[in-house]
Structures are given as structure tokens and as C-alpha cells.
Amino acid sequence: MQKFNAFNLAAKALRGHKGWDKQWRSPEPKKHYDVIIVGAGGHGLGTAYYLAKEHGITNIAVLEKGWLGGGNTGRNTTIIRSNYLYDESAGLYNHALKLWETLSADLDYNVMFSQRGVMMVAHNVHDVQSAQRHIHANRLNGVDNVWLTPREAKAYCPPLNISKSARYPVMGAALQRKGGTARHDAVAWGYARKASALGVDIIQNCEVTGIDRAPSGEVTGVQTTKGAIGAKQVGIVAAGHTSVLMEMAGVRMPLESYPLQALVSEPVKPCFPCVVMSNAVHAYISQSDKGELVIGAGTDQYLSYSQTGSMHILQHTLDAICELYPMFSRMKMLRTWGGIVDVTPDRSPIIGKTPVDGLFVNCGWGTGGFKATPGSAHVFAHTIAKNEPHPINAGFTLDRFRTGRLIDEAAAAAVAH
Amino acid sequence: MLLIHCPYCKSDLPELEFANAGEAHLVRPADMSDMSDADFADYFFVRDNPKGVNLERWRHAHGCGRFFNAVRDTVSDKFLKVYPAGEPRPSDAEVKALLEAQAEGRKDGGSGA
Numbered sequence: 001m002q003k004f005n006a007f008n009l010a011a012k013a014l015r016g017h018k019g020w021d022k023q024w025r026s027p028e029p030k031k032h033y034d035v036i037i038v039g040a041g042g043h044g045l046g047t048a049y050y051l052a053k054e055h056g057i058t059n060i061a062v063l064e065k066g067w068l069g070g071g072n073t074g075r076n077t078t079i080i081r082s083n084y085l086y087d088e089s090a091g092l093y094n095h096a097l098k099l100w101e102t103l104s105a106d107l108d109y110n111v112m113f114s115q116r117g118v119m120m121v122a123h124n125v126h127d128v129q130s131a132q133r134h135i136h137a138n139r140l141n142g143v144d145n146v147w148l149t150p151r152e153a154k155a156y157c158p159p160l161n162i163s164k165s166a167r168y169p170v171m172g173a174a175l176q177r178k179g180g181t182a183r184h185d186a187v188a189w190g191y192a193r194k195a196s197a198l199g200v201d202i203i204q205n206c207e208v209t210g211i212d213r214a215p216s217g218e219v220t221g222v223q224t225t226k227g228a229i230g231a232k233q234v235g236i237v238a239a240g241h242t243s244v245l246m247e248m249a250g251v252r253m254p255l256e257s258y259p260l261q262a263l264v265s266e267p268v269k270p271c272f273p274c275v276v277m278s279n280a281v282h283a284y285i286s287q288s289d290k291g292e293l294v295i296g297a298g299t300d301q302y303l304s305y306s307q308t309g310s311m312h313i314l315q316h317t318l319d320a321i322c323e324l325y326p327m328f329s330r331m332k333m334l335r336t337w338g339g340i341v342d343v344t345p346d347r348s349p350i351i352g353k354t355p356v357d358g359l360f361v362n363c364g365w366g367t368g369g370f371k372a373t374p375g376s377a378h379v380f381a382h383t384i385a386k387n388e389p390h391p392i393n394a395g396f397t398l399d400r401f402r403t404g405r406l407i408d409e410a411a412a413a414a415v416a417h
Numbered sequence: 418m419l420l421i422h423c424p425y426c427k428s429d430l431p432e433l434e435f436a437n438a439g440e441a442h443l444v445r446p447a448d449m450s451d452m453s454d455a456d457f458a459d460y461f462f463v464r465d466n467p468k469g470v471n472l473e474r475w476r477h478a479h480g481c482g483r484f485f486n487a488v489r490d491t492v493s494d495k496f497l498k499v500y501p502a503g504e505p506r507p508s509d510a511e512v513k514a515l516l517e518a519q520a521e522g523r524k525d526g527g528s529g530a
Contacts (some may be wrong), residue, residue: 243466254462257491301437302419303491305468310418312433345462402458 001197004108023189024196029203032230033061035384036222037237038208038245040064041073042184043362043369044237045191045202046377047384049107052198054378055385060200061231063224065207065241069188072239075339076370077262077284077296079275081118081179083138083145085412088395089348090141095392096375097178103374109190111182112289117274118179119148119157121324123168127280131174134412138176148173157274159325167323168281181275181286181294187373211249211359219249219358235360235384240305240340242363249356253363254401255342258299260367261309263336265328267291272325281320293331295321299341299367309338341367345401347410351380351393360384361398423477424485424499430477438474440464441486442506468492470512474502488515495519 002008002021012019035051037044040062051057062068080100082093104111122128131147138145150162153173162170192202203226210223211234221230236245240257272287277296284296297317300309314336322329344350344364349372351362362380365372379390389397400406419432446452446460465471471491476484488498488507497515498507507515 241468244468252459252463253466254458254464256464256466257468301432302473302489302494303466303471304494305491306494310432312418342466401462402454404454 001193004110023193024202026204027201029061029063029201029206029224029226029229032221033201034059034231035233035235036060036229036231037062037235038222039071039237039239039241040068040188040192040202040204041071041237041239042069042187042191042373043073043365043376043380044235045069045188045195046373047235047237047362047380048200048202049191049195049198050378050381051385052195052200055381057385058199060195061229062195062200062202063206063208063222063229064202064204067204068192068202069185072339072341072365072369073184073188073373075262075337076184077286077294078181078184078288078370079118079179079277079284079286079296079368080113080182080371081176081275082143082371083118083120083134083174083176083179084143084409085134085137086348086407086409087141088407089409090138090143091392092349092375092379092396093372094141094143095378096372099374099378100182103182103187103190107190107194109186109193111186111190113180113182114289115178115180116286117156117175117177119153119176119274119276120174121153121160121170121276121278122172122174123170123278123280125171128171130412131172135174143176144178145174145176148175157272157276159272159327160276161324161326168278168320170324173276179275181288183289184370187370191377208245208248211245213249213356217357219356231358233358233360233384235362235380237362237380239363239365239369240342242342242361246354246361249354249359251354251356251359253350253361253398254345255364256303257305257340257342258302259304259306259309259338260299260341261297261313261336261338263295263297263314263333264288265293265295265331265333268293268331271327276324278320278324281324283317283320283324285321285325292334293328295333299343305340307338307340341365341369343367345410346406346408348407349376349396350398351376351396352383352389352398353387354398419494419496421475421487421496422499423480424501425481425483426477430480434477434479436476436478438476438484441472441474470497470516472506475499488512490516490519493519
């Protein structure tokens with residue numbers, strides 16, 4: 001693997017940048033691997049990377065139905081934060097946030113992590129109480145989060161409309177200064193490049209069509225469109241398609257898959273300094289380094305695998321954006337798209353073992369998995385390598401729906417994350 | 418936005434009038450106190466999440482207010498059938514016939530329901 005540094009950049013520049021290697025290999029699948037990861041998004045590629053780097057397991061294949069990073073990793077609004085209410089969630093998302101801070105150096109790949117701050121706006125008394133409860137819980141858990149008055153919020157984000165007569169009046173905001181954004185594609189590419197260099201086979205255009213099990217029940221491999229591939233352990237990291245894959249192993253999941261949409265505007269000069277989320281009116285907005293406003297909308301109300309959502313969902317979000325930031329009212333939107341998100345009943349992910357020996361699952365990230373990418377991959381790799389969960393993901397079991405030990409962020413925030 | 422046929426109002430109406438109400442034909446257990454935790458979790462939390470034909474409940478919330486059931490393809494988002502609550506679950510054979518009819522409609526260039 002060629003390193004990205006000033007010396008190499010200068011040397012390659014002299015040859016017109018013709019001498020760069022491909023960033024990852026595209027091998028044909030072998031007959032057998034120690035570990036197969038199904039799904040080459042950020043979480044799956046990261047899992048392979050940490051298995052290779054921290055646990056010395058390099059005989060790994062990452063199988064991808066389409067192209068790597070082409071699912072929800074490439075479709076989200078790239079917001080990173082860790083201001084969750086419950087101890088388990090704070091532990092998991094803050095673990096991810098710490099890994100984000102060193103990820104570019106670790107991967108030798110600029111993931112453009114920018115800690116520009118994530119502000120969550122409160123529009124009514126309930127929002128204020130809920131946000132302040134989150135702030136206190138966060139501070140006990142060592143997660144930075146502070147309360148801003150409307151004036152302070154306006155100072156932090158000048159485009160915000162704090163007029164008392166606004167349709168959605170701003171009564172204050174919770175600010176996580178360490179939150180921000182990262183370049184989503186670069187996360188997938190960076191993990192893929194480094195994992196490939198460590199010996200991981202990334203096999204694209206290879207759809208898993210079945211999961212093979214021995215008579216005694218344990219996993220022996222998978223059936224794919226490129227033939228049967230054996231494996232001692234299989235990790236499913238397939239977001240919206242998790243239910244479909246787990247069904248192949250005879251496991252029904254507490255998941256429902258919904259389309260979630262996002263959109264970007266035409267690029268404009270820097271005008272929006274941070275990330276602002278409004279859960280009450282469901283509008284998330286930030287500005288990319290390219291200058292586009294990146295806007296997150298909501299989910300449709302029905303199950304779907306179509307990767308498209310309805311127009312009225314976008315319209316609802318844009319109505320709110322125009323109320324909160326009147327200066328964007330004549331901005332043109334360039335592109336909209338949808339991803340399929342797998343939502344659990346308590347809106348917390350499932351990371352761990354399954355009733356099938358050798359089969360592991362990392363799913364249920366719902367509408368907010370991107371922020372957790374490095375943390376999720378790191379603890380999932382530990383779970384697969386040690387055949388037991390890392391203390392950080394110990395509570396995020398599939399079994400919690402039987403025992404009743406939910407991590408109920410759904411009730412805590414009253415919206416999907 | 419979906420165009421949904423309400424089987425009571427007998428007309429195609431915009432999705433905004435309707436509320437999706439999850440999986441259809443779930444039967445509330447008669448005596449929950451006798452259930453094992455695993456069975457309860459299965460009833461309470463686990464849902465069908467098929468890529469393909471889904472049987473689901475809808476409510477005409479901003480219309481007649483009544484619940485009905487629908488057979489819908491979660492890949493194309495198209496409704497294959499709607500029927501009043503209380504009617505029996507369509508058989509696998511019927512669902513297959515509905516899917517074939519939809520595929521025929523596509524071949525003819527029709528947009529389906």
C-alpha cells in the first residue's frame with residue numbers, strides 16, 4: 001500500500017499522478033475464510049479492519065451485493081455526535097467519537113472529520129426539559145453537552161431565526177462542541193484500503209443468497225452469486241437487509257425497514273458553521289465542505305426496500321428549514337435520495353451473538369448509524385474475535401427483547417435517531 | 418406519495434389521509450401470563466419485515482377512521498389488494514396470483530394499482 005504523504009505526493013506529481021496503485025484489491029473469492037462479513041459499508045469494512053489490526057485475524061472476506069460504501073454509508077447526512085441519554089448508548093457513541101478523533105491518522109486517509117459542533121434546538125417546554133435532562137445525563141457520563149440560550153444559539157449559528165413570533169420559536173439549544181461531520185465515502189474507502197492492505201478480501205458484486213449451517217446448527221459458510229464460500233464465523237452488517245439475511249439462517253429479527261431520505265442544495269459559499277438538528281420539526285442541516293447544504297428528512301411510515309421515499313416527507317422538512325433559516329427560502333435543491341434503515345423497537349442497535357453458533361449480527365442502527373461507524377466496527381470485531389461482547393456492547397444484545405432490558409432511546413427522545 | 422384505495426370509502430386517496438398500523442393479522446394472545454418470555458418477545462417485538470409481499474394494516478385516519486388490511490409489495494411499494502378488517506388472511510396461492518397479475522401489468526406497460 002502506498003502511503004499518502006508529502007513525499008509520495010510530490011514524487012507522483014512529477015509523473016503526472018500516473019503511478020498510484022489501486023486503493024484496494026478486487027480478488028476472486030477463496031473457497032474458505034476464517035470470517036466472512038456480509039456488507040461492505042463503513043461498519044462492515046471497519047469490522048474487517050479491526051479484526052485484522054487488533055485481533056490478528058486476516059483471513060477475512062467482506063462480501064458486498066453492490067459496490068462498497070454504496071448503501072447507507074454513502075446516503076446519510078454524515079452527522080457525528082454522542083449526546084445520548086442512557087449509559088450504554090453514551091458509552092458506545094462516545095467510544096466511537098474518540099475513535100473518530102484519531103481515525104484519519106489511523107487509516108492514513110483523510111476522513112475530513114470536522115468537530116464543528118452539533119446543536120439540537122428546543123422549540124417548546126417539553127423540548128427544553130428533555131434537552132436539559134440529556135445534558136445532565138451526558139455530563140455524568142463524561143459526554144460534553146451544554147445548554148445555550150436563544151441568543152447564544154444565534155451567536156453560534158447566525159442563520160438561525162430566533163424571533164419570538166417564528167412558527168417554531170427557539171427556546172434554547174443543547175450544544176455538543178465535539179460533534180460534527182465527516183466525509184462518509186472517505187470512511188468506507190479508508191477502511192477498505194487499509195483492510196485490503198492487511199490481507200482482507202473485499203468482494204463486490206457478490207450477493208449472499210443463503211447461509212449454510214451444519215446439522216449441529218453452527219454456521220459453515222454462505223451461498224453467494226459467486227458460489228459457495230465456507231467460513232467459521234459470519235458477521236451480518238447489512239443495515240436495511242438484515243431481516244432478509246437473518247431469515248436465511250432461520251432467525252426472525254425485531255427489525256422493520258423504512259426508507260429514510262436526505263437531500264442537498266446547490267453549492268454556495270460558507271454560510272452555515274455547524275450542524276443544527278431540530279427533532280421536534282424533524283429537520284437536520286449542515287453545510288458540506290463543497291458548499292452544499294446537507295439536509296436530513298424523515299422516514300416514510302411504511303415498510304419498504306425501494307430506496308426511494310415520498311415527496312411529502314421532503315416537503316415537510318423543507319417547510320421547517322425555511323421557517324428556521326429564512327435565508328434559505330430561495331435555495332435550489334439539487335439531489336434527493338433514500339436509504340433503507342433497519343429500526344428496532346427501542347431505537348438502539350443490536351450488536352452481538354445470535355441464537356446460531358458462529359453467526360453474529362450488527363444491525364438496528366435505524367436512522368443514525370454513521371456516527372457510530374468506528375465504535376461499532378471496533379466492538380463488533382472484538383465480539384467476533386473473542387466470541388463474547390466487548391463491555392461497551394454487552395447491553396446491545398438481541399436477547400434484550402426477551403429479558404426486557406431495553407435501551408430505550410426511542411422513549412428518551414421521542415424520535416428515531 | 419402513495420395513492421391508497423380505502424375499501425370502505427371505495428376511492429383512491431392520497432397517503433396523507435392514512436396511517437400505517439404495522440403488521441396485519443397479529444393475534445393478541447388470550448392469556449399472556451402463561452406465555453414464556455421468548456414467546457412474548459416474539460409477539461410483542463418481532464415483526465415480519467419481508468423484501469417482497471407484506472400484509473399490513475392501514476387506518477383511514479383522516480377519512481372514515483376505519484382500519485383495513487392491505488397486501489403490498491415492499492420493493493415496488495405497489496398495493497396488490499386492500500380488504501376490510503375481519504376478512505381472512507389471503508392464501509399464499511392468492512398472493513402469488515396477485516404478484517403475477519402485477520407482473521403482467523408491467524409487461525403491458527401499465528403502472529399497476
